[in-house]
Amino acid sequence: MATAAERVRAITGRILGIDPADIKPEHSFAVDLGAESIQSVELVAMFEQEFGIEMDEDEALAVETVGEAIEYITRLCREQGVEI
Amino acid sequence: MRLLLFDGSPQARGRFNPLAWSHPIWELRCGITTLAEKLHARLNPDDVACFVPEYMAEAYAQRTQWKVNDTAALASEDLLAVNARVKAASLDVTGTGPSEVGLAQDGEVLYARVAATDAGKLNRQDFEGFLESAKAALPAKTVLLPTYNYIWELILENPGQITADFQALGRSGIEGTVEQPTAIRGEGKNVYVGRGAVVHPVVVLDAEGGPIYLDEGVQVHPFTRIEGPCYVGRKSILLGTKCREGNSIGPVCRVGGEVEESVILGYTNKYHDGFLGHAYVGEWVNLGALTTNSDLKNDYSAVSVILDGRHPISTGSTKVGSLIGDHTKTSIGTLFNTGAYVGAMGLLMATGKVLPKFIPSFSCLLDGLVTKGFGKNSLYATAKVAMGRRNCQWTQADEKMWDAVYEMTAPARETAIRRARKTMFRA
Structure with missing residues (x-):
């Protein structure tokens, strides 16, 4: 079973058209990976579907890096009782 | 009394x-x-x-x-x-x-x-x-x-009401400025140009089919053709518009492109080309360039509208365009289906496909799919800016009202979001 980090990298790669192996935790979605604002909305939707969680829009869009996304999603899974 | x-x-x-x-x-x-x-x-x-x-x-x-x-x-x-x-x-x-x-x-x-x-x-x-x-x-x-x-009855009765209201108000003649050459077709008594209104050269005011009422401070830019019956509200600007019969526009709107038998409420912009027909558009809406709606089905059957996200209601009319709530913004090239319900506070980013017939309020549409978008606070921030540009103020009372609308419209939006997420994930 893939880890949360692997699943976040897979989704990110799919939306942004990047090889997941090239995505590092310290990468900023906007600056390093070139995510447009529209793609950040797609990322939120896909993370919610992938993990079965609900994200707060303001909180989710405040996340800047891949590592922060992994932490945020892991915390939400814990809070919302979703096993990962 | x-x-x-x-x-x-x-x-x-x-x-x-x-x-x-x-x-x-x-x-x-x-x-x-x-x-x-x-x-x-x-x-x-x-x-x-x-x-x-x-x-x-x-x-x-x-x-x-x-x-x-x-x-x-x-x-x-x-x-x-x-x-x-x-x-x-x-x-x-x-x-x-x-x-x-x-x-x-x-x-x-x-x-x-x-x-x-x-x-x-x-x-x-x-x-x-x-x-x-x-x-x-x-x-x-x-x-x-x-x-x-039903709201579409206001659209369908608009042309007749303009004529009735024109007669009831009893105003006609030129109180503003009509620059030459401008052609007025039909009887001059069916045209009213209010104080401070300016009709630029090379404009056609065609009052053969009904009266034309240009309210105070209206500007009509060159190459506009206005067919009566038509009402253009205070301080609105028509920009080379193909303004077909039966429109009520304004106050303080900017309207270009082709518009037919539509009602556009105050402070709304449809600056660029694109067709709007038999539509009812709220306040503070911005329609991006080439935003277009269908108002007639290919088989000429009666148009249906979905008001609650689930049940289509036949309008009984072959001509109904889109119903667009306050503060909604569309991207360039947005295409609305016949009888589309477009909720308030929407942010619609089109990709060339005709959008769904029911778009809940506070939707962020990507590739025809409803997402949570940037959240309501981001939409409020945009509304604040848009209103500021016209010297109007977004207030705490406005925010409180829209918070309530956000809650009331949540069930339809959440259903659409869940459906869209599954579609996105499968793609």
Whole structure:
């Protein structure tokens, strides 16, 4: 079973058209990976579907890096009782 | 006599969404004036009080001089409570006289005339109680008064109402400036150019099919052709517009492209090319370049509209375009289906496909799919900027009203979001 980090990298790669192996935790979605604002909305939707969680829009869009996304999603899974 | 305006049941109001999310029905325009202005002109009351859903009371009170949801207005005068959906031209009720309640066939109160001597018999704790007690305690009869029952009826009646309102207002002639060469077709008495309005050269005002009313401060830029009947509201600008018959636009709108038999409320921009037909567009809407709606199906059958996200309702008309709520923004190249319901506070980013027929309020649309988007605070920030550009202010009361709309529209939006996420994930 893939880890949360692997699943976040897979989704990110799919939306942004990047090889997941090239995505590092310290990468900023906007600056390093070139995510447009529209793609950040797609990322939120896909993370919610992938993990079965609900994200707060303001909180989710405040996340800047891949590592922060992994932490945020892991915390939400814990809070919302979703096993990962 | 004091006129009391009310909208009727929540179900009746719901048939005027997405506009009724943020407006009392009487605030909606049909022709040159709003439904309230028509009732006021018909009844000539000494003063007016109105009753709106509680969630919009504070916001509406900011933009009206009338008393809003003030139960003190239910005491000690001759009162005439009128359901704002009643067509004013058919309302044959005098403001004073013995108490009388007029009911629709389904029992809905269409009007209640309450003589000052009877006011004490009625419940004055709240307006719903007032109407119920009037129905129970005063002589009531079933009346056949025509009413507006769906928002698209305001679109379909708009051309005729412009003509009727033009005659009722009794204004014609040029009080502003008409630069030459400008062609006026039809009778000059069917054209009114208000004070401060400027019609630039190379404009056609075609009043053969109905009157044209350009309100104060309107600017009509070159290469615009306006076909009557048409009303252009205060300080609006037409930019080389193909303004076909039956439009009511403004105040303070910027409109270009092709527009036909549509109502566009105040402060809305449709600056660029693109076709809008048989549409009702709210306030503070921005339609990106080439935004276009269909208003006629390929098989010429009656257009249906989905008001609640689930059940299509036949309009009975072959021509109905889009219904667009306040503060919605569309990207370039947005295409709306025939009879599209486009909720308020939407952010629609199109990718060339025709969008779904039902788009809930506060939707962020990507590739035709509803997402959570950037959240309501981001939409409020944009609304604040848009209003600031026209010297208007976004207030706490506005925010409170829109917060309530956000909650009320959540079920339809969440269903659409869940459906969209599955589609996105499969792609």
